[in-house]
Every structure is written in C-alpha cells, then in structure tokens.
Amino acid sequence: MQTTTPNEVLIQIEHISKIYTMGDEKVFALRDISLTLHRNEYVAIMGPSGSGKSTLMNMLGCLDTPTSGEYWLNGQDVSKMDDAELAEVRNKQIGFVFQTFNLLARASTLKNVELPLVYGGIKGEARKERAERALQDVGLGDRMGHKPNELSGGQRQRVAIARALVTKPSIILADEPTGNLDSKTGVEIMRLFEEIWKQGNTVILVTHEDDIARHARRIIRVRDGLVESDLVNPNPVTLLD
Amino acid sequence: MIASEYIESFSIAFAALRQNKLRAVLTTLGIVIGIAVVTLMGWALNSLDAAFDATIDILGNDMLYVDKWSWAGGNNWRLMESRKNITIEQAEELIERLKTPQVAVPMGSLWGRSIIYNDLKANGFTVTGVRATYTQTPAGNVDEGRFFSEIEDRYSENVVVVGYGVKKVFFPNSDPIGKTIKINGMQFTIIGVIAKRGTALMDFVDNQVFIPLNSFFGLYGKSIRSISIAVKAGSPELLDDVRSEVVGTMRIVRNLPPGKDEDFSINESQMFHEQVAEIRFYIWAIGIFLTAMSFIVGMIGIMNVMFVSVTERTKEIGIRKAIGAKRLSILMQFLVEAATLCVAGAIVAILLCIVAAAGIYFAFKEQAPFLTPYIPVPILIIAIVVSVVVGILAGLFPALRAARMNPVDALRYE
Numbered sequence: 001m002q003t004t005t006p007n008e009v010l011i012q013i014e015h016i017s018k019i020y021t022m023g024d025e026k027v028f029a030l031r032d033i034s035l036t037l038h039r040n041e042y043v044a045i046m047g048p049s050g051s052g053k054s055t056l057m058n059m060l061g062c063l064d065t066p067t068s069g070e071y072w073l074n075g076q077d078v079s080k081m082d083d084a085e086l087a088e089v090r091n092k093q094i095g096f097v098f099q100t101f102n103l104l105a106r107a108s109t110l111k112n113v114e115l116p117l118v119y120g121g122i123k124g125e126a127r128k129e130r131a132e133r134a135l136q137d138v139g140l141g142d143r144m145g146h147k148p149n150e151l152s153g154g155q156r157q158r159v160a161i162a163r164a165l166v167t168k169p170s171i172i173l174a175d176e177p178t179g180n181l182d183s184k185t186g187v188e189i190m191r192l193f194e195e196i197w198k199q200g201n202t203v204i205l206v207t208h209e210d211d212i213a214r215h216a217r218r219i220i221r222v223r224d225g226l227v228e229s230d231l232v233n234p235n236p237v238t239l240l241d
Numbered sequence: 242m243i244a245s246e247y248i249e250s251f252s253i254a255f256a257a258l259r260q261n262k263l264r265a266v267l268t269t270l271g272i273v274i275g276i277a278v279v280t281l282m283g284w285a286l287n288s289l290d291a292a293f294d295a296t297i298d299i300l301g302n303d304m305l306y307v308d309k310w311s312w313a314g315g316n317n318w319r320l321m322e323s324r325k326n327i328t329i330e331q332a333e334e335l336i337e338r339l340k341t342p343q344v345a346v347p348m349g350s351l352w353g354r355s356i357i358y359n360d361l362k363a364n365g366f367t368v369t370g371v372r373a374t375y376t377q378t379p380a381g382n383v384d385e386g387r388f389f390s391e392i393e394d395r396y397s398e399n400v401v402v403v404g405y406g407v408k409k410v411f412f413p414n415s416d417p418i419g420k421t422i423k424i425n426g427m428q429f430t431i432i433g434v435i436a437k438r439g440t441a442l443m444d445f446v447d448n449q450v451f452i453p454l455n456s457f458f459g460l461y462g463k464s465i466r467s468i469s470i471a472v473k474a475g476s477p478e479l480l481d482d483v484r485s486e487v488v489g490t491m492r493i494v495r496n497l498p499p500g501k502d503e504d505f506s507i508n509e510s511q512m513f514h515e516q517v518a519e520i521r522f523y524i525w526a527i528g529i530f531l532t533a534m535s536f537i538v539g540m541i542g543i544m545n546v547m548f549v550s551v552t553e554r555t556k557e558i559g560i561r562k563a564i565g566a567k568r569l570s571i572l573m574q575f576l577v578e579a580a581t582l583c584v585a586g587a588i589v590a591i592l593l594c595i596v597a598a599a600g601i602y603f604a605f606k607e608q609a610p611f612l613t614p615y616i617p618v619p620i621l622i623i624a625i626v627v628s629v630v631v632g633i634l635a636g637l638f639p640a641l642r643a644a645r646m647n648p649v650d651a652l653r654y655e
C-alpha cells in the first residue's frame with residue numbers, strides 16, 4: 001500500500017479569491033482559500049453544485065487567474081505569469097480531464113492525443129510514438145484511427161486521459177470525470193486514475209458523488225467558495241488488487 | 242517548434258475548409274475576381290513594357306533624329322508645317338560641323354510606296370534614301386548580302402537593301418539577293434536583306450527599303466521631302482552632350498538668331514515614353530479601381546466567414562488553450578486558414594487568367610498587338626503574394642478574437 005507520508009510540496013495557494021462581476025452583482029466563487037498539496041497525492045474536491053469546485057480546479061490548472069491571492073506551483077509563482085507562460089505550464093505540468101471529454105471531434109484518437117505534444121514542440125515520429133504509447137496505456141491501442149464519435153463514452157474519457165498523460169505532467173486534474181458515464185464505466189475510469197496515482201502521479205479530482213470521492217486518499221469539501229473540511233480519507237476504497 | 246506548429250496550422254486549415262466547401266467557394270469569389278484583375282493588369286502592363294523596350298531597341302537608345310516634324314507634337318502641327326524644309330545642303334553642313342557623335346546620316350523618306358516584282362505588286366512600303374554610313378545605325382543590321390557602299394551612292398547605282406517584309410511578301414521561298422524589283426518605275430537590284438526587327442508596336446520598320454540617297458534624289462528630285470538626320474551618339478551616356486551640340490550647330494546652319502525658337506525638332510526614342518505612360522495610366526486606373534472594389538468585397542467575405550469559423554470553434558479554441566496552445570499558436574492557426582482560403586482563390590483566378598490571356602490575345606490581336614499570349618511567372622508570383630497578404634489582413638481581426646479568448650469561457654461555450 002502507498003504510504004500517506006507527504007512528499008514535497010507541489011501546490012501552494014494562499015488566500016485565493018475569485019469574484020465574478022455580472023453587471024452590478026458580484027459572485028464570490030472562491031473566498032480566501034488556502035491549500036497545500038503534495039506530490040503524489042490523490043485528492044478529491046467535493047461539494048454541492050455551484051460551490052466553486054470547478055473554479056478552484058481551473059485556478060489550480062492555470063486556466064483561470066484569481067482575483068487576489070498567490071499560487072505557487074512547483075516553486076514557481078504562477079499568479080505573476082503572463083499568457084504565454086501559463087500556456088506553457090498548462091502544456092508541460094497539467095493534464096486536464098473534463099466531464100464532457102472535450103476531444104476534437106474532427107481529429108482521430110491519435111491526433112487528439114498528439115495535440116499537447118504539438119504545442120509542446122515535439123515533432124514527427126517521436127510525437128506519434130509517445131501518443132501511441134499513451135493510448136496503449138489506457139487500453140486503446142486498437143482505436144488509434146477512430147474518431148471520437150465512433151467511440152463509447154468510457155473510451156472517449158480514456159482518450160482524454162491519454163491526452164492528459166502524454167506530456168508526463170506533474171498533476172492530473174479531473175473535473176467530474178465520471179459525470180457523463182454510467183456507473184460501471186465510471187468504476188473503470190476510477191480504476192485507471194488509481195493506477196495512474198500508483199505510478200507516482202498526483203491526481204486531483206472534482207466530484208459531488210461520495211462513491212467517487214471515497215477512492216481518494218484525501219477529501220477536501222468546499223461550500224460557498226470556502227473550504228469546509230480538509231481530511232485524510234480514513235478508509236479509502238481501492239479498485240486494484 | 243514554430244515550423245511544426247505551422248505545418249499543423251496548415252492541416253487544421255485544410256480540414257476546416259474541407260468541412261465547409263460551399264461556404265469557402267462563395268466567400269473566395271471576391272478574392273478570385275480581385276486576383277484575376279491584378280493578374281490581367283500585370284499581364285497587360287508587362288506586355289506593353291516588353292513591346293516598348295523592343296521599340297526603343299529599334300530606334301536605338303543612343304540615337305536622335307533631327308527633323309522638321311516632331312514625333313510627339315500632334316497639337317503643334319500647323320506650327321511645324323510652317324517650318325522650312327531641311328535641305329540636303331543644310332543636313333550635310335550639320336554633319337560636317339558635328340564632332341561628338343559617332344555618325345550622322347542624312348535621310349529622305351517617302352511612305353506608302355508600291356513595289357513591283359515580276360507580276361506581283363504590293364503597297365505600303367517606305368522608300369528611304371540614305372548614305373552608306375547608315376549601316377552603322379541599328380537599322381543597318383544586314384542579315385543576308387550587304388549594305389551599299391559610298392561608291393554606289395556617289396554614282397547613284399540602282400541597288401536596294403530591303404526590309405524583312407519585302408522578303409516575306411515577294412520571296413517567301415527563294416533568295417532575294419540579285420533579284421530586281423521596280424520602285425517608282427525604275428529597276429533596283431536587291432543586294433541585302435535587313436534582319437527582322439519589327440515589333441508589335443512598330444511593325445512598319447520591316448516594310449522599309451533603303452536605296453542610296455543620290456538614287457533617291459534621282460527618282461524623286463532633291464526637294465520632294467524635308468531631309469532628316471539620324472545621329473548616333475555612340476552610347477546613351479553621350480546623348481545629352483550630343484543633343485546640345487546638334488541643337489547649337491543646327492541653329493547656326495539654319496541661321497537662327499539667339500532668342501528665336503528652333504525651327505526643327507530633335508526626336509528621340511524616349512519620346513514614346515509619354516505615349517506609353519498614358520496607356521499605362523489608364524490600365525492602372527481601371528485596374529486599381531476594380532481590384533480595390535473586389536478586394537474590399539472579398540476581404541469582407543473572408544473576414545465574415547472567419548468570424549463564423551471562430552465562433553463555431555470556440556469550444557475547440559478552449560480545448561487547445563487548455564492543453565497548452567499559446568495565443569500566438571491560435572492566432573496563426575486562423576491566419577493560416579484565412580490565407581489558405583485566399584491562396585486557393587488565387588490559384589483558381591490564375592488558372593482562369595491563363596486561359597483568358599490566351600483568349601484575349603487571339604481575339605484582340607489587331608486592336609492590341611502588343612499583348613503576349615502568356616502571363617509571365619513573376620506576375621503569377623505577385624498574385625500569390627498579394628492573396629496571402631489579403632488573407633492575413635482579412636483574417637487578422639477574427640484570428641485576434643480567437644487568440645484573446647479566455648480559455649474557461651471558451652470551454653464553457655456550447
């Protein structure tokens with residue numbers, strides 16, 4: 001079994017707030033959140049709909065910038081980065097998995113998985129080989145030429161996971177990755193995440209389902225943009241033997 | 242890194258365009274027309290310039306011609322008609338006094354003459370009497386046989402050096418040298434044929450025949466025409482010096498007191514520039530207007546289709562940004578797409594123009610003999626470059642909108 005002894009600090013956010021202004025109205029999506037996450041943690045972020053989970057996730061994934069507060073990722077001050085630097089961080093250090101898969105409909109499975117490498121400047125055969133290996137790792141070695149609409153939901157999410165892993169990022173961020181899947185397929189995807197975590201990756205997943213969250217080793221609950229609780233999962237459910 | 246993204250941009254662009262073939266075709270119509278106009282205009286101007294350069298070569302770029310008549314001044318016709326003819330004595334005095342030019346030759350010409358060979362008679366020839374030194378001018382480039390000599394001139398021999406047109410009309414399949422033709426009722430023996438040098442703008446030069454000046458006077462009398470003097474400077478750089486010497490000397494010969502206007506003209510090949518410049522101007526004016534109109538329409542079309550494309554692909558832009566695409570990459574993706582659309586339009590336009598140019602050439606051979614039946618490659622390259630520039634300009638605002646999208650908002654778009 002994996003030890004729960006924390007590794008080095010990977011993510012540190014300090015007093016992060018996110019305020020959306022809609023006309024005269026201000027929406028406080030995140031209110032002064034501070035968190036520390038370590039390398040090779042398996043964390044679930046839980047909370048009801050509208051509590052700010054996705055906002056937090058986008059912040060962690062450098063897709064969005066906070067209204068105030070500091071964010072240190074791998075020792076770098078992300079809150080001071082410009083667009084190009086953030087794009088590079090997203091490319092090299094973050095792997096996103098979305099509820100709606102977010103694959104390019106017109107591109108083949110292989111092309112979809114190659115795409116992060118294209119933006120990472122990796123060319124030709126090396127790029128293709130890495131994408132092929134990532135697809136084999138998620139069990140889709142025989143679906144490289146298929147278009148997303150020729151795959152089942154579970155397969156599509158596997159492609160998305162392969163795409164997230166192909167650049168060997170520091171963190172895998174998954175926002176309700178099983179939200180669009182039936183429960184049996186959801187379990188298969190969760191097994192995949194556990195494998196990925198076991199291999200030494202850091203996995204952060206957002207969910208509002210207890211069934212999903214119980215696989216994680218640490219559970220952070222948010223409500224109304226605040227951290228409600230941040231606890232070690234006393235009895236995590238493993239899907240691996 | 243940039244190169245691989247660029248190649249990627251191309252394949253994305255082609256995939257996107259293939260998705261919307263009809264839309265792509267319709268929106269590139271303006272560009273097709275614009276590029277076609279640019280190409281045809283370039284072709285016409287190029288043809289004109291080529292014909293013009295060839296004409297300058299015929300006249301000689303280091304030549305000037307002293308004449309009663311000016312080549313340029315159609316509006317001063319009455320004034321020039323009132324001038325006294327230049328006599329052969331004045332011409333010879335001028336030639337005697339000149340020091341700078343390489344050679345100066347007196348010449349008398351009569352247009353619209355007929356020539357008879359056996360039973361064959363043809364009209365429209367120019368009979369020109371010159372001295373033997375005329376062989377040093379560009380027109381003296383004898384292809385077969387020889388030019389006449391000073392002796393033959395002095396003794397008014399009935400010898401003739403014919404232009405290429407004479408050979409073509411009377412001796413298409415035989416050797417004209419030694420044959421006898423009849424000019425103004427007199428028999429002349431052909432001793433030389435001048436190389437073909439006529440151009441589209443000046444084909445009459447091939448229908449010229451040269452006889453010794455003394456023979457010319459014998460045929461038509463000494464004062465039938467004002468004599469002109471062909472002056473060869475030796476090189477174009479000497480033209481200015483030669484011109485002032487010729488003008489000064491001619492004033493003395495013609496007894497002009499200081500302050501009085503010249504009663505003769507100095508004609509130069511440069512004078513055709515003005516005429517050609519005018520034709521050029523009209524082609525430009527019409528062409529630029531049509532081009533501007535169709536490019537404006539075309540660019541609005543491309544811009545519109547690109548805005549639609551950007552909006553439709555908002556989610557895709559969000560996905561690309563989430564996995565690490567920089568603003569520049571997104572910008573380039575859409576610029577390449579817009580440019581690809583325009584280049585595709587340009588290629589269609591060019592193919593149409595190649596066909597059109599050949600068609601126009603054959604249809605308007607008479608009215609516009611200077612046109613070439615093909616479009617030169619540099620013009621085609623310019624057309625492609627222009628289309629790329631137009632595409633980038635038209636795609637700039639849509640591409641900037643795409644590049645500046647907030648990734649979270651873009652991902653949320655349905």
Ligand SMILES: Nc1ncnc2c1ncn2[C@@H]1O[C@H](COP(=O)(O)OP(=O)(O)O)[C@@H](O)[C@H]1O
Nearest residue numbers: 020022027029048049050051052053054055056
């Ligand atoms: N772009 C936005 N503009 C305005 N309000 C937003 C925007 N994104 C999120 N919100 C608001 O912020 C709050 C948190 O949203 P979100 O993080 O998506 O919640 P969750 O993922 O937990 O359901 C919600 O009240 C939501 O309406």
Ligand SMILES: [Mg+2]
Nearest residue numbers: 053054055175
């Ligand atoms: Mg959410």
